[in-house]
Amino acid sequence: MSTTGWGNFWQDQRLSFYAVMKMATSYFVSEFEKLYPLQPTDQLFDYGCGPGFVADSLATRIIQLTGADINDFFIKECRKNHPASRFLLITTDTATNKKILGEALNGKHFDYILLLSIIQYFKSANDLDEVIGMLRHYLKPQGKLIIADVLDENTSSLKDAFSLLMYCIKRGRIGAFAGFISYLLFSDYRKISKQNKLLLVSENTIRAIATRLGLHCEKVNGLTLQRSRSNYILSHTR
Numbered sequence: 001m002s003t004t005g006w007g008n009f010w011q012d013q014r015l016s017f018y019a020v021m022k023m024a025t026s027y028f029v030s031e032f033e034k035l036y037p038l039q040p041t042d043q044l045f046d047y048g049c050g051p052g053f054v055a056d057s058l059a060t061r062i063i064q065l066t067g068a069d070i071n072d073f074f075i076k077e078c079r080k081n082h083p084a085s086r087f088l089l090i091t092t093d094t095a096t097n098k099k100i101l102g103e104a105l106n107g108k109h110f111d112y113i114l115l116l117s118i119i120q121y122f123k124s125a126n127d128l129d130e131v132i133g134m135l136r137h138y139l140k141p142q143g144k145l146i147i148a149d150v151l152d153e154n155t156s157s158l159k160d161a162f163s164l165l166m167y168c169i170k171r172g173r174i175g176a177f178a179g180f181i182s183y184l185l186f187s188d189y190r191k192i193s194k195q196n197k198l199l200l201v202s203e204n205t206i207r208a209i210a211t212r213l214g215l216h217c218e219k220v221n222g223l224t225l226q227r228s229r230s231n232y233i234l235s236h237t238r
């Protein structure tokens, strides 16, 4: 996997659109927990963990969390805020990441591996194939690999913005929504997104990757705030 404009963008990010990202992540965690009530012994790997919003949302319930991200600043924040969990600095290159994870995880296996709101920043579906191919080795036999907030041909920015707006209104967080929209319109994010389209990954592509890697694939609705995005649960076939 090569570094793209998005890889460079995320490696340099600091505290942008935190409020909405945190809200969206906490929504995901509550929906995810309805589907899979987490046990204190569960091991969770948050791949592309960002500043640690999944860890924040689960802080009172689970401590068996490992995170990984390409952004050094985010990893430092995660380590500072969640000293009992482990956070790994990875790269945009899968071959390098295989070595990093191989050394750091040393045969560890997870009940859940999350790829939440990250694959739209990959360069191609081939990168996703490589990452799933790498991560499946860290899944327990009954483990689930969750790919959430996936953009595809049915994704509509307008519908997504509307669902976010409704949620922010209900929560009295209209300021967060306004901050998010102004960030999208006036920051580097807009410049980068003009040069590097977010990656759309169709259901057929995800299913084909899963089949090739010998994984079962289930599509799940409603895991994320942005209603026109898709979510998939991959698991070992028995």
Ligand SMILES: C[S@@+](CC[C@H](N)C(=O)[O-])C[C@H]1O[C@@H](n2cnc3c(N)ncnc32)[C@H](O)[C@@H]1O
Pocket: 006, 007, 010, 011, 021, 025, 047, 048, 049, 050, 051, 052, 053, 054, 068, 069, 070, 071, 074, 090, 091, 092, 115, 116, 117, 118, 121, 122
């Ligand atoms: C929108 S944020 C989502 C953060 C977190 N998953 C959440 O939902 O709260 C996208 C994250 O993906 C990370 N990321 C981008 N490209 C990546 C890659 N190739 N491998 C791993 N992480 C990546 C970014 O550094 C950033 O933290």
